[in-house]
Amino acid sequence: MAKNQLHSFQNELSEWYNDVILKAELADYAPVKGCMVIRPYGYAIWEGIQNFMNTLIKEHGVQNAYFPLFIPMHFLNKEKEHVEGFAPELAIVTHGGGEKLPEELAVRPTSETIMYEMYSKWTKSWRDLPVLINQWCNVVRWEKRTYMFLRTSEFLWQEGHCAHLTHQESLDIVLWAMNLYQQTYNQLLGLYGIAGYKSNTEKFAGAGKSITFEMLMPNGKSLQSCTSHDLGQNFSKSFNWTVQDQNGQNVYPWQNSWGLSTRSIGGLIMAHGDDNGLKLPPNIAPIQVVIVPIPGHQDALELAKKIKDTLSLFRVELDLDDTQTAGFKFNKWELKGVPLRIEIGSRDVASNSVVIYRRDTGEKMTVAVAEVATNVQSLLANIQANLFENHKKFTQDHTLKIDNYDQFKQAMDTTRGFLSAHWCEDPECEAAIKTETKATTRCLPLDAKEESGTCVRCGKPSTHRWLFGLSY
């Protein structure tokens, strides 16, 4: 273990991941199995994601609302695939107020059923459509194995649920939502990924089609980072929900649902880190610039405050704690992933300049006081772009075109990554590949071109290359 008490990013990613979450004070273990406490620094990241997404969600006319945590079991039972998919991971309330409940209540694993029950009450006419609602909430899925942020028994997310008169309108929202997620990942979190369709076995329980956004992590594992589902009319039919259309006919609305969770923070942590800790992209960093006056240099304080005033457009922390030495603080702020650090000591006061350090590259540069604000602005933009490009390059470098099964197996045994290979789309073949190599289908990329080939495993004809990988 290095001096900073972190395991090696390269060789012990799982341990590094836990170390950095605890030491950077993003989160802590809760005294409840599989649950975590999201600490203020980690929650600020979630709030950044919420703010970014809320703006785009509302611009599109989708409104936020809130539905109950508890779902009567008979609601879940209405959609067969849905309940079968979620039954194994439900937390169920059997007692309330000291008495056994007449009907058990599921703690929501997702809110389709309770929301659509209400939608059907609120809509009688085609004029009442579309329903465009999103909610930010917690959900519970009783997972067998948990990791902080990536898979906890309770997690935070947003779930958008819209209903439309036509399938096309609904599909437009499905794609719009995935585009929203891509913007969030690319622009806010500096993360690259591939959007595409899930296979039938991997899709959401109750969906017609599911679109996923898959990101590659440094250990070559693939992280399903959010999903957007075309629910067709499965739920409206299950709930016997109809509205009258323009012709007076009773029709079932077309629906979609889409969600992004606190798992995104897990991807953010892992994809950008290094042996010194986190590297937060400036757009999401709760602190974009930390100003560290060298402790003991009294003359630096005035300049430090002056610099802070010139940076009012940014999220700036002025670290006035003089009980720690400069080196200690440098390491602390690097661990916490602050993109830029400004060091100010007597030397700088004398030369009317400051030292700026950038977290992503480790470069230090001397900048004249008058030019700090413009430098900070361009450096932050540069860091944001650089982190995204790094992740994009990593992903592309680890995306392999695979044309025979031996190659496929060899890749899964070594570098992993995204394996782009032809597949016959037969679920049995998919299952066999998983058993034999651990790889699952990740997605059929939205932009995949038609290309005739043969299934990498069974040799049957195939029309597209799918992405395979090891699931996180």
Add this chain to the structure above:
RNA sequence: CGGGGAUUGGCGCAAUUGGCUAGCGCGCAUGGUUUGGGACCAUGAGGCUGCAGGUUCGAAUCCUGUAUCCCCGACCA
């Protein structure tokens, strides 16, 4: 849920054929000297050894149960 490992001041660890008042480092508090890449001195606070039972003259140590965490799988966002 299967396999492996762990749980001792806030954190990391030590303490066995069962035996003294459970130690050490870091951190923390107070005072002082320091401060440009993890400073130092002095003094001090902080433990019914995860929890519940049991065996024993005596348990951190042995037994039973249980909880939680980590790693590797199977299941999933």
